[in-house]
Amino acid sequence: xxxxxxxxxxxxxxxxxxxxxxxxxxxxxxxxxxxxxxxxxxxxxxxxxxxxxxxxxxxxxxxxxxxxxxxxxxxxxxxxxxxxxxxxxxxxxxxxxxxxxxxxxxxxxxxxxxxxxxxxxxxxxxxxxxxxxxxxxxxxxxxxxxxxxxxxxxxxxxxxxxxxxxxxxxxxxxxxxxxxxxxxxxxxxxxxxxxxxxxxxxxxxxxxxxxxxxxxxxxxxxxxxxxxxxxxxxxxxxxxxxxxxxxx
Numbered sequence: 725x726x727x728x729x730x731x732x733x734x735x736x737x738x739x740x741x742x743x744x745x746x747x748x749x750x751x752x753x754x755x756x757x758x759x760x761x762x763x764x765x766x767x768x769x770x771x772x773x774x775x776x777x778x779x780x781x782x783x784x785x786x787x788x789x790x791x792x793x794x795x796x797x798x799x800x801x802x803x804x805x806x807x808x809x810x811x812x813x814x815x816x817x818x819x820x821x822x823x824x825x826x827x828x829x830x831x832x833x834x835x836x837x838x839x840x841x842x843x844x845x846x847x848x849x850x851x852x853x854x855x856x857x858x859x860x861x862x863x864x865x866x867x868x869x870x871x872x873x874x875x876x877x878x879x880x881x882x883x884x885x886x887x888x889x890x891x892x893x894x895x896x897x898x899x900x901x902x903x904x905x906x907x908x909x910x911x912x913x914x915x916x917x918x919x920x921x922x923x924x925x926x927x928x929x930x931x932x933x934x935x936x937x938x939x940x941x942x943x944x945x946x947x948x949x950x951x952x953x954x955x956x957x958x959x960x961x962x963x964x965x966x967x968x969x970x971x972x
Contacts, residue, residue, distance in 0.1 A: 749797075791814055795810075803826035829849070831891070831900060840859060901915060933953065944966050
Protein backbone atom coordinates (compact mmCIF):
# COMPACT_ATOMS: atom_id res chain seq x y z
CA UNK A 725 0.00 0.00 0.00
CA UNK A 726 2.81 2.43 0.92
CA UNK A 727 4.63 1.64 -2.34
CA UNK A 728 1.46 2.29 -4.32
CA UNK A 729 0.89 5.64 -2.61
CA UNK A 730 4.52 6.64 -3.21
CA UNK A 731 4.21 5.83 -6.92
CA UNK A 732 1.06 7.95 -7.16
CA UNK A 733 2.79 10.92 -5.53
CA UNK A 734 5.82 10.58 -7.81
CA UNK A 735 3.60 10.40 -10.88
CA UNK A 736 1.66 13.48 -9.77
CA UNK A 737 4.89 15.36 -9.16
CA UNK A 738 6.12 14.64 -12.70
CA UNK A 739 2.71 15.66 -14.10
CA UNK A 740 2.93 19.05 -12.38
CA UNK A 741 6.45 19.56 -13.72
CA UNK A 742 5.35 18.69 -17.28
CA UNK A 743 2.45 21.12 -17.18
CA UNK A 744 4.76 24.04 -16.45
CA UNK A 745 7.91 23.02 -18.33
CA UNK A 746 7.20 25.16 -21.39
CA UNK A 747 8.99 24.15 -24.55
CA UNK A 748 10.32 26.31 -27.37
CA UNK A 749 11.56 29.18 -25.21
CA UNK A 750 14.47 31.23 -26.51
CA UNK A 751 17.88 30.08 -25.30
CA UNK A 752 21.37 31.54 -25.02
CA UNK A 753 22.33 29.96 -28.35
CA UNK A 754 19.71 32.17 -30.06
CA UNK A 755 21.42 35.37 -28.90
CA UNK A 756 22.72 36.42 -32.31
CA UNK A 757 19.20 36.27 -33.74
CA UNK A 758 17.54 38.32 -31.01
CA UNK A 759 17.33 42.06 -30.46
CA UNK A 760 15.76 44.16 -27.72
CA UNK A 761 13.35 46.90 -28.75
CA UNK A 762 11.51 49.74 -27.03
CA UNK A 763 8.61 50.97 -29.16
CA UNK A 764 6.06 53.74 -28.73
CA UNK A 765 3.02 53.21 -30.95
CA UNK A 766 0.94 55.91 -32.63
CA UNK A 767 -1.73 55.68 -29.92
CA UNK A 768 0.82 56.14 -27.12
CA UNK A 769 1.32 52.52 -26.02
CA UNK A 770 4.88 51.74 -24.89
CA UNK A 771 6.34 48.28 -25.56
CA UNK A 772 9.59 46.72 -24.31
CA UNK A 773 10.74 43.26 -25.27
CA UNK A 774 12.83 40.85 -27.28
CA UNK A 775 12.29 40.17 -30.97
CA UNK A 776 13.39 37.49 -33.43
CA UNK A 777 12.75 38.11 -37.13
CA UNK A 778 10.72 41.17 -36.05
CA UNK A 779 8.35 38.99 -34.04
CA UNK A 780 8.14 39.11 -30.26
CA UNK A 781 9.80 36.30 -28.28
CA UNK A 782 10.63 35.95 -24.60
CA UNK A 783 9.90 38.51 -21.86
CA UNK A 784 7.63 41.36 -22.91
CA UNK A 785 6.04 44.40 -21.26
CA UNK A 786 3.38 46.76 -22.57
CA UNK A 787 2.22 49.98 -20.91
CA UNK A 788 -0.90 51.08 -22.70
CA UNK A 789 -2.03 54.68 -22.95
CA UNK A 790 -5.19 53.78 -21.01
CA UNK A 791 -3.14 52.76 -17.94
CA UNK A 792 -3.11 48.96 -18.35
CA UNK A 793 0.32 47.40 -17.79
CA UNK A 794 0.88 43.82 -18.93
CA UNK A 795 3.83 41.46 -18.56
CA UNK A 796 4.08 38.18 -20.45
CA UNK A 797 6.42 35.83 -22.29
CA UNK A 798 6.30 34.44 -25.81
CA UNK A 799 7.84 31.21 -27.11
CA UNK A 800 9.63 30.78 -30.44
CA UNK A 801 6.29 30.20 -32.14
CA UNK A 802 5.29 33.66 -30.88
CA UNK A 803 2.61 32.18 -28.61
CA UNK A 804 2.04 33.42 -25.06
CA UNK A 805 3.68 30.82 -22.80
CA UNK A 806 3.77 31.24 -19.04
CA UNK A 807 2.24 33.64 -16.54
CA UNK A 808 0.52 36.80 -17.75
CA UNK A 809 0.46 39.59 -15.15
CA UNK A 810 -1.94 42.48 -15.74
CA UNK A 811 -2.19 45.69 -13.72
CA UNK A 812 -5.37 47.55 -14.66
CA UNK A 813 -5.28 51.08 -13.27
CA UNK A 814 -8.79 51.71 -14.62
CA UNK A 815 -10.46 49.35 -12.15
CA UNK A 816 -7.55 48.84 -9.68
CA UNK A 817 -7.29 45.10 -10.38
CA UNK A 818 -4.27 42.80 -10.64
CA UNK A 819 -4.68 39.55 -12.59
CA UNK A 820 -2.32 36.58 -12.82
CA UNK A 821 -3.15 33.91 -15.39
CA UNK A 822 -1.13 31.03 -16.75
CA UNK A 823 -0.93 30.38 -20.50
CA UNK A 824 0.41 27.51 -22.55
CA UNK A 825 0.80 27.66 -26.32
CA UNK A 826 -1.30 30.80 -26.59
CA UNK A 827 -4.33 29.88 -24.46
CA UNK A 828 -5.18 29.86 -20.75
CA UNK A 829 -4.01 26.66 -19.06
CA UNK A 830 -3.78 26.11 -15.31
CA UNK A 831 -4.38 28.60 -12.53
CA UNK A 832 -5.65 32.16 -12.71
CA UNK A 833 -6.78 34.69 -10.12
CA UNK A 834 -7.54 38.37 -9.64
CA UNK A 835 -7.51 40.72 -6.68
CA UNK A 836 -8.61 44.28 -6.11
CA UNK A 837 -7.59 46.54 -3.22
CA UNK A 838 -6.18 43.53 -1.38
CA UNK A 839 -9.34 41.42 -1.81
CA UNK A 840 -9.40 38.33 -4.04
CA UNK A 841 -12.27 38.61 -6.52
CA UNK A 842 -11.95 35.28 -8.31
CA UNK A 843 -9.72 32.22 -8.75
CA UNK A 844 -10.13 29.59 -11.45
CA UNK A 845 -8.41 26.68 -13.14
CA UNK A 846 -8.38 26.49 -16.95
CA UNK A 847 -7.93 23.62 -19.39
CA UNK A 848 -7.36 24.41 -23.07
CA UNK A 849 -8.73 27.92 -22.65
CA UNK A 850 -11.88 26.91 -20.76
CA UNK A 851 -12.47 27.43 -17.00
CA UNK A 852 -13.10 24.02 -15.43
CA UNK A 853 -12.91 24.75 -11.69
CA UNK A 854 -13.78 27.56 -9.29
CA UNK A 855 -11.00 27.61 -6.69
CA UNK A 856 -12.30 30.36 -4.41
CA UNK A 857 -14.62 28.31 -2.16
CA UNK A 858 -12.33 27.42 0.76
CA UNK A 859 -10.81 30.90 0.80
CA UNK A 860 -14.20 32.63 0.90
CA UNK A 861 -15.31 30.27 3.67
CA UNK A 862 -12.18 31.31 5.61
CA UNK A 863 -11.15 27.68 5.94
CA UNK A 864 -7.65 26.27 5.91
CA UNK A 865 -6.02 22.87 5.39
CA UNK A 866 -2.42 23.86 6.17
CA UNK A 867 -0.55 25.83 8.82
CA UNK A 868 -0.60 29.66 8.46
CA UNK A 869 -3.02 29.34 5.56
CA UNK A 870 -6.41 30.60 4.44
CA UNK A 871 -7.84 28.42 1.68
CA UNK A 872 -6.33 25.28 0.14
CA UNK A 873 -2.57 25.54 0.57
CA UNK A 874 -2.05 21.82 0.08
CA UNK A 875 -3.31 21.30 -3.47
CA UNK A 876 -5.35 24.30 -4.57
CA UNK A 877 -5.68 28.05 -4.11
CA UNK A 878 -4.98 29.98 -0.94
CA UNK A 879 -3.08 32.65 0.96
CA UNK A 880 -0.14 31.40 3.02
CA UNK A 881 2.29 33.04 5.41
CA UNK A 882 5.85 31.73 5.57
CA UNK A 883 7.06 32.53 9.07
CA UNK A 884 10.64 31.45 8.29
CA UNK A 885 11.25 34.24 5.77
CA UNK A 886 8.32 36.47 6.81
CA UNK A 887 6.59 36.39 3.43
CA UNK A 888 2.98 36.08 2.28
CA UNK A 889 1.99 34.22 -0.89
CA UNK A 890 -1.30 34.42 -2.79
CA UNK A 891 -1.75 31.75 -5.43
CA UNK A 892 -1.81 28.08 -6.25
CA UNK A 893 -0.15 25.24 -4.36
CA UNK A 894 0.76 21.61 -4.99
CA UNK A 895 2.00 19.34 -2.20
CA UNK A 896 2.00 22.50 -0.02
CA UNK A 897 4.55 24.21 -2.29
CA UNK A 898 3.89 27.31 -4.36
CA UNK A 899 2.90 26.56 -7.94
CA UNK A 900 2.32 28.83 -10.92
CA UNK A 901 0.98 31.48 -10.86
CA UNK A 902 1.44 33.29 -7.57
CA UNK A 903 2.30 36.57 -5.90
CA UNK A 904 4.74 36.62 -2.99
CA UNK A 905 5.38 39.72 -0.86
CA UNK A 906 8.64 39.59 1.11
CA UNK A 907 9.61 41.22 4.40
CA UNK A 908 11.42 44.10 2.63
CA UNK A 909 8.22 44.83 0.61
CA UNK A 910 9.73 43.36 -2.55
CA UNK A 911 7.15 41.47 -4.60
CA UNK A 912 7.39 38.61 -7.10
CA UNK A 913 4.61 37.97 -9.60
CA UNK A 914 4.76 34.89 -11.82
CA UNK A 915 5.76 31.27 -12.07
CA UNK A 916 6.96 28.97 -9.32
CA UNK A 917 7.95 25.32 -9.55
CA UNK A 918 7.99 23.37 -6.28
CA UNK A 919 8.01 26.63 -4.33
CA UNK A 920 10.94 28.21 -6.21
CA UNK A 921 10.84 31.16 -8.64
CA UNK A 922 11.24 29.55 -12.04
CA UNK A 923 10.81 30.46 -15.73
CA UNK A 924 8.93 33.75 -16.31
CA UNK A 925 8.19 36.31 -13.63
CA UNK A 926 8.35 39.95 -12.54
CA UNK A 927 10.13 41.15 -9.39
CA UNK A 928 9.25 44.59 -8.07
CA UNK A 929 11.87 46.04 -5.74
CA UNK A 930 11.07 48.46 -2.88
CA UNK A 931 12.75 51.20 -4.96
CA UNK A 932 10.12 50.74 -7.67
CA UNK A 933 12.58 49.16 -10.12
CA UNK A 934 11.35 45.99 -11.79
CA UNK A 935 13.00 42.95 -13.34
CA UNK A 936 10.97 41.35 -16.12
CA UNK A 937 12.36 38.07 -17.35
CA UNK A 938 13.33 34.46 -16.84
CA UNK A 939 14.31 32.75 -13.60
CA UNK A 940 16.05 29.55 -12.61
CA UNK A 941 16.28 28.11 -9.11
CA UNK A 942 15.14 31.41 -7.59
CA UNK A 943 17.58 33.73 -9.42
CA UNK A 944 17.41 35.76 -12.61
CA UNK A 945 18.65 33.52 -15.43
CA UNK A 946 17.96 33.85 -19.13
CA UNK A 947 16.64 36.82 -21.07
CA UNK A 948 15.34 39.77 -19.09
CA UNK A 949 15.50 43.47 -18.44
CA UNK A 950 15.37 46.02 -15.62
CA UNK A 951 13.14 49.08 -15.80
CA UNK A 952 12.91 51.93 -13.29
CA UNK A 953 9.83 53.49 -11.72
CA UNK A 954 9.69 56.14 -14.45
CA UNK A 955 9.69 53.57 -17.25
CA UNK A 956 13.34 53.93 -18.29
CA UNK A 957 15.26 50.78 -19.24
CA UNK A 958 18.22 50.34 -16.88
CA UNK A 959 19.77 47.23 -18.45
CA UNK A 960 18.76 44.33 -20.67
CA UNK A 961 20.26 41.11 -21.93
CA UNK A 962 21.05 37.59 -20.80
CA UNK A 963 21.33 36.87 -17.05
CA UNK A 964 23.22 34.13 -15.24
CA UNK A 965 23.04 33.35 -11.51
CA UNK A 966 21.25 36.61 -10.74
CA UNK A 967 23.58 38.96 -12.67
CA UNK A 968 23.68 40.39 -16.18
CA UNK A 969 26.09 38.17 -18.12
CA UNK A 970 25.59 39.51 -21.66
CA UNK A 971 24.35 43.06 -22.25
CA UNK A 972 22.18 43.81 -25.29
